[in-house]
Structures are given as structure tokens and as C-alpha cells.
Amino acid sequence: MKRIVDQAIYEKYVSQENKNLVKDFLIEKKAQGKAASTLKQYGWDLRIILFLIHQHLENKNLIDLTRKDIRNLSIIFQEMEMSNARVNGLMSALRSALEFCADDDDYDYEFNVGSRVRGLPKNPIRDITFITEEQINWLIDELLEQEKYMLAMYLALSYYSAARKNEVYQVQKEGLIEHYYTNVVRGKRGKKFRLYYNHRVQKCIRLYINQRGKDTIPDLFVRVYKNGERKRLNKSVFNY
Numbered sequence: 001m002k003r004i005v006d007q008a009i010y011e012k013y014v015s016q017e018n019k020n021l022v023k024d025f026l027i028e029k030k031a032q033g034k035a036a037s038t039l040k041q042y043g044w045d046l047r048i049i050l051f052l053i054h055q056h057l058e059n060k061n062l063i064d065l066t067r068k069d070i071r072n073l074s075i076i077f078q079e080m081e082m083s084n085a086r087v088n089g090l091m092s093a094l095r096s097a098l099e100f101c102a103d104d105d106d107y108d109y110e111f112n113v114g115s116r117v118r119g120l121p122k123n124p125i126r127d128i129t130f131i132t133e134e135q136i137n138w139l140i141d142e143l144l145e146q147e148k149y150m151l152a153m154y155l156a157l158s159y160y161s162a163a164r165k166n167e168v169y170q171v172q173k174e175g176l177i178e179h180y181y182t183n184v185v186r187g188k189r190g191k192k193f194r195l196y197y198n199h200r201v202q203k204c205i206r207l208y209i210n211q212r213g214k215d216t217i218p219d220l221f222v223r224v225y226k227n228g229e230r231k232r233l234n235k236s237v238f239n240y
Contacts, residue, residue: 004048004051004052004080005047005048005051006051009051009054010047010050010051010054013054013059014050014051014053014054014059015050015053015054015059015060015061017061018050018053018059018061018062019050021061021062021063021097021101021107022043022046022047022050022097024100024104024106025042025046025096025097025100025101026039026042026043028100028104029042035186035190037166037169037170037186037235040235041089041093041235042093042096042097044234044235044236045089045090045093045094046093046094046097048090049073049090049093049094050062052073052076053065053073056072056073056076057069057072057073062094062097062098062101063098063101063107063108063109065098065113065114066113067113067116067117070091070094070113070114070117071117073090073091073094074087074091074117074120077090077091078120084120084121084122085122087119087120088119088120091114091117091119092119094114095112095114095115095117098112098113098114098115099112099114099115133159136155136159137200139155140152140155140156140200140204143155144204144207147211149204149207149208149211150208150211150212150221152204152207152208153201153204153205153207153208153220154168154221154238156197156200156201156204157171157195157197157201157204157205160197160198160200160201161182161195161196161197161201163185163195164187164188165235165238166187166235167185167186167187167195168195168238169221169233169235169238170183170185170186171183171185171195171219171220171221172218172219172220173209173218173219173220174218176202176205176209176220177202177205177206177209180196180197180198180199180202181194181195181196181197182194182195182196182197205220212224212230215230217230217232219232219233221233
């Protein structure tokens with residue numbers, strides 16, 4: 001799926017009032033002890049929602065959205081060929097933000113109309129085909145041959161450490177070439193642990209870090225642009 005949010009348009013034209021509301025919402029969730037990854041997901045999802053409200057609903061304030069507006073947003077998501085699970089995730093973020101407004105005395109908002117919009121049914125269960133370790137190693141070799149070292153490293157680290165994508169995303173580059181384990185990451189239900197890997201994974205890491213070159217960014221997954229600029233990858237990249 002192509003990028004939804006145009007950064008320049010978002011910064012210049014999307015409702016500042018809506019941006020401030022989302023900022024308040026995220027501060028409240030942080031005060032409730034929500035994980036950093038959860039806060040980032042809320043932020044990304046609500047950013048998409050605000051942008052589409054600007055595009056399709058005349059920049060309407062979040063607290064002025066009607067049930068029909070929210071239903072139409074759901075239809076827009078579906079027309080963008082998002083999965084039912086992705087649509088439900090975005091709608092959940094919107095409902096949570098509106099529930100915050102209903103509970104907060106600073107907002108003149110009495111009832112969360114988003115709660116009246118039903119979520120989509122789960123996509124039909126499909127057969128899951130597991131690939132073999134031989135196939136995974138073949139794919140890693142192909143990626144290395146094409147010098148796509150970041151992809152090879154991501155695949156190798158994910159497979160051999162049996163880590164979830166959110167856990168792999170938290171890995172930092174320091175010490176990875178010297179050791180066979182990562183920094184402490186946070187998994188499901190707040191559990192903290194290291195990811196352990198083998199020599200093959202370490203080889204992929206070494207090739208990627210050498211290709212990336214020197215910088216002061218501690219995160220492992222960094223995109224290097226043609227102009228030399230470097231930025232940490234957005235976690236949403238791992239969804240596709």
C-alpha cells in the first residue's frame with residue numbers, strides 16, 4: 001500500500017485543533033502507563049485519520065463527527081483496500097480518542113458516537129502455509145546476493161530468534177557484531193528479554209552495518225536516503 005499521509009499537506013492544512021486533541025489524548029494514554037509501542041501506533045493511526053478527515057470531511061473537528069461521518073471513514077478505508085483487521089484498528093484508535101473527549105472536562109463532548117459504528121467482521125480464515133528452513137535460508141542467500149542486507153538481516157534475525165516484528169524493531173545496533181544477543185526488548189504483556197541469534201544472523205548484521213556506514217543513530221533499522229540523510233524506519237514498514 002502506498003503512503004497515505006502527505007507530510008507537507010498534513011503540517012500545513014490539517015486542523016490544528018484536531019492535532020492538539022490527539023496530543024492531549026496521547027499524553028493521557030502515556031499517563032495511564034501505555035507502552036511506547038502502543039502510543040506510537042495510536043499516533044500513526046490517528047495521523048492517518050486526521051489526514052483523511054482533511055481530504056474527505058472538510059477538516060471537520062473530531063468532536064463534531066457524526067455517526068454517518070465515522071461510517072463513511074470506514075468505507076473510505078475499505079475502498080483503499082485495507083484489510084478488515086486494519087480498518088478495525090484505525091476505527092478502534094478513533095473510538096478511543098473520542099472516548100477520551102467524552103471523559104475529559106476540557107472537551108464539550110457528551111457521547112462517543114464512534115461506539116455506535118460496528119466493526120468489520122474478521123476476514124475469512126485462510127490456509128496458512130509454512131515455509132521450510134531450507135526455503136528461508138535460500139531467501140536469505142538471494143537477498144545477500146542482491147546486497148539487500150537490511151532485508152536479509154530482518155528475515156534472519158526474526159526467524160532464528162523467533163521474535164515478533166515489534167520486538168525486532170526495538171533492537172539497537174551497539175554490540176551486535178561482538179555478541180550473539182541483543183539489547184533488552186519489551187514483548188507481549190510487558191515482558192523484557194534479549195533476542196539470541198547465531199553466526200549466520202551476525203554475518204547479515206555485519207554486512208548491513210558496513211553498508212549503512214557510520215552514524216550516531218542507535219537503532220538498528222535505519223533508512224539511508226540518496227542525499228545521505230538517515231532516519232529510523234517507521235515500524236509500519238514491517239506490516240507489508
